[in-house]
Amino acid sequence: MNTTKFIAICALLTGANLAFSHQSSHGAGQHTTVAEQKDWGIAGQPRQVQRTITLSMSDAMRFTPDRIEVRQGETVRLRVRNTGRVMHELVIGTPQELAAHAQQMRKHPGMEHDEPYMTHVAPGKTGEIIWTFNRAGEFEFACLIAGHYEAGMKGTIRVLPK
Numbered sequence: 001m002n003t004t005k006f007i008a009i010c011a012l013l014t015g016a017n018l019a020f021s022h023q024s025s026h027g028a029g030q031h032t033t034v035a036e037q038k039d040w041g042i043a044g045q046p047r048q049v050q051r052t053i054t055l056s057m058s059d060a061m062r063f064t065p066d067r068i069e070v071r072q073g074e075t076v077r078l079r080v081r082n083t084g085r086v087m088h089e090l091v092i093g094t095p096q097e098l099a100a101h102a103q104q105m106r107k108h109p110g111m112e113h114d115e116p117y118m119t120h121v122a123p124g125k126t127g128e129i130i131w132t133f134n135r136a137g138e139f140e141f142a143c144l145i146a147g148h149y150e151a152g153m154k155g156t157i158r159v160l161p162k
């Protein structure tokens with residue numbers, strides 16, 4: 001094998017290794033995605049966290065608590081405990097965004113996604129989202145796993161103006 005061909009093969013393998021070795025740290029606050037402004041805020045950084053709010057998810061298809069209040073500009077760690085026996089998730093968004101996403105999840109139940117405003121939590125495990133609520137208003141959080149949202153697994157986030 002000549003040197004040029006060897007270098008080309010090594011470059012391809014290195015690129016493939018980098019592309020496929022990305023480990024998702026979904027919900028762990030260690031996302032590599034670029035922070036993108038959403039209607040409901042923007043991804044926060046761990047050093048910006050002002051408080052932690054703990055929620056639990058159960059197989060009764062409910063969040064506890066199902067209503068939270070934050071101040072505009074506040075960066076919050078949402079710590080989510082799955083007390084059930086099946087996978088659950090927490091996704092933040094507008095009612096319209098969540099309904100559209102829930103519909104996509106019904107069509108593609110194995111759909112994988114990794115955004116800083118969502119976390120999948122295995123039974124008995126804990127996940128988290130670090131989020132800066134920089135826009136006042138009422139938003140929602142929900143579990144969009146097929147059937148869970150339809151069963152009422154959602155809650156409200158009220159972002160109070162400064």
